[in-house]
Amino acid sequence: MVLMTMLAACASVSRREGADRVQALVGQRVPDAGFWSQAPQVPAAIESRVNELLAAPLTPVSAQKVALLKNPDLAASFAKLGIAQADVVEASRIGNPGFSASALRDGGPSKITMGLSLPLSDLLLLSSKRRFAEGEYERAQQLIAAEIVTLCADVARAWYEAAGARQVAAMRDAVSRAAAASSDLAQRYYEAGNISALALKLEQASASQARIAASMARAESTRARLALNARMGLNGDMAGRWQLDVPLAAPAETEDELETLRALARENRLDLLAARREVDQLGEALGVVRRWRLIGNIDLGVEREREPDGGKLSGPSLALAIPLFNQGQAAIARAQAQLEIGRANLARLELQIDNDVVLGRDRVAAMRSIVEDYRSALVPQREAIVARQQERTDFMLSGAFDLLLSRQQEFDAYAAYLDAVRDYWVARTELGRAVGTVLPSDASISTRVIDVEALLAPTEVSAPEHMHHGGSADAMPGMDHSGHGVPAMEAGPADDQAPAGGEGRTMDHSGHGSPPIGPAPTGTHGAKERHEKAQDTSDAMHDGYEGSK
Template identity: 35%
Template sequence: EWQKDTGARDQIQEAIRALLRRTLSADAAVQIALLNNRELQATFEEIGIAQADLIEAGLLKNPIFAGDARFPNRSPSGTDIEMSIAQEFFDLLVAPLRKKVAATQLMKTKLRVGDAILKLATEVKTAFYELQAEQQLLGRLKAINQTDATAVELAQRQHEAGNINDLDLANQQATYSQSKLDIAETAASIRADREKLNRLMGTWGDDTAWKIDNELPELPGGDFPQRRLESLAINQRLDLAATKVELGALVGSLGITKTYRYVGSVEFGVDTEKETDGQRMTGPTWQLELPIFNRGQGRIAKLQAQLRQAERRLESEAVGIRAEVHEARDRLIAKRDLTTYYRDELLPGRKKILELTLTHYNAMLKSPYDLLLAKQNELSAERGYIDALRDYWIARADLERAVGGRFSGASVETSSSFKETKNN
């Protein structure tokens, strides 16, 4: 939301603090960022600048008032006084066209701002899922560390009894030390990820004490719409729409320049002069620029080059968007398949191995080390599942960005914040 005055900012800050008091979801974090990110608020002011340009384009140039006073060097002559007022005629002629071009620029600016909103939303979601995955991973690493600590205690007792050698004990101690190092590194990553999310949400001071769920959301039951993603992206991508608007503005500017290439500065006005004998002479004045040397050749050539440039840029963006959608879609499919494999195949298999190993251990058919190894393998599989699930949600956010909206059932919705921006 574009915050234009202090009263609106105060109300928004209250709403933000109400959100921060709850456990944040990814959507809530995005909402806070859209309300509180200072860089986005600075981007919103581009709309205000474009609106001011539109107002300026609709205003006519002020008339020019000129005056002369000539004083005689001897009597009996009087003072010669001349005054005139003139108005630029060409400015009157092109004012509606100039206003139309400015309105087009305003729409282009709104589209660019809308694209910035979607980009920020993707960045926030990515940072949120990375933090959530690190927190979930920390819980698993602590469980692994407890298992490794148990293994070290057992190894020390067996080493004292002479059942294992120094090398076996050193290996168990090294594994335990590595698990402690993994916990420390993950804790550091959590702190860094929180600061990244604070920066994106614009929170500082007491507002940084927010909490999020320690578990990533599970895979959604319904799949995303895989058909017509390209056409959706071409129709909905705001950066592409802004380039189309820019292209249309250049076409209009080129047409205006060609139409009025032979019309330069044209002024009409009234002049009045009081002669030294007291007689006053009044009449019309005009002034026009003769298109002898400069007939707008340079302006036309420049606009034609800019038009060709915009056409090539539009084609390049369209091709790039299609490739971006393909890449994001394929990555999301791959991450979903990988996460599903972890969830449905690898994790159940590791849990079954742990259960069977425990049964054999109780029957004195397996050693304690076999049981600990089975537990470590299960926790390692859970770690891989967390990484895969995190990558899935990040890939989903990337695909939403590539398409230009968020998935809702079989359709894609554009950001509500952008809809509000277009109406401002």
């Protein structure tokens, strides 16, 4: 009776409790994680929540939320939780009782024997088996949560790749338009007889190359967008229903120390915690095997026998294996080998995680340095070159081709800057994956950097009056990117989404308090006279400089 009561008490294990535990593990490592689990859900409610998330510009966090609601991998992961739950239920029970009966006769009445037995060995090992199964259930929860954290990291990486590709595509379109403007101007010059066929072909080839690069960037933007759409668990028809919340954020104000990241990884990597749990389980299993190595199958029961003369006999029965030839040596050796494998796998995983953290941090530091080089060196240098070329064009010291070329190179620097910022965030995402949780420095992320429309918007600035009197070009406080007599090159969206923000005419590339790359426009003294002169020059250039021939 006591045995039956105990078995009834462990008749079931709550799968919901395991799902809640998984969600708690994920919530500690992914910000604002809330997802579908095995709790009954109305499909309409899920779709409503997804549509609500997709209605707003998509951020990495909201993209993760969509994936946690829609990605089919999540359902597969929770199905694994059901398998582990079944193992716990099975380990909570001993084998079914056995019933035996025989009827023997020798020409007269039959001699009937009946027996009922229970596997005593199962009962002796019940506590150990259940404890081991519960440990496996806990390990399964950690592994499932690790898969979900990995899914969130994959979604975040896909978001940064899609956002970066979209902005790069917009910039490459601008480069293509700049090259096309230069090619058109070269065609007019050639028709007027002012440049050679070789110079024309060089300009046309440059325009073709820029156009191909823009097409490739648009294709990459589409690919990255569809990749993110698939990661979120949405079908292809949904790819055009959401927008990306761009521009990308500036690099974090500070980066985390290596030892801090290592400590976080040791505490938060769920696959590492699961591997440690497995080693503990295997060690416990080895102890159980050694303790019970001489115990084989033991059946304890009762028999009742009815004699032909009507007499009845009854009494207990016992059947056990005699450990004469097999004393559990093989079982001990197997358990010992499994423990050694588990320890080796744990050491390998610890080494891999440590290397991933070191490599991830170094890559973040390298990409941060590259972003800073673009922000503080190459981009302002290219902007200054455009400003100087604008002055030279205004004063007829160089032609429009030089200005257009400088403008294209400036756009190329912007595009490379965008690539570097994207790669920085991808590197941070991979570092977070290696650590297994959010990085402490994420708290310092707040500002935006490059808005493509703001970068490409022309500013109406002219050289100060003292530039007519031999002043230094470096003293010029502003620049006019639009040019005089040169086709304007304005930004256009790379896909169906318009960039967020970008209402200003200048751009702060620093993102966190450093001086802007482009100085604020100042100084308009004498602008009208110089503009009229530049416009006259432009008209003459468009007419092929017939007077100079």
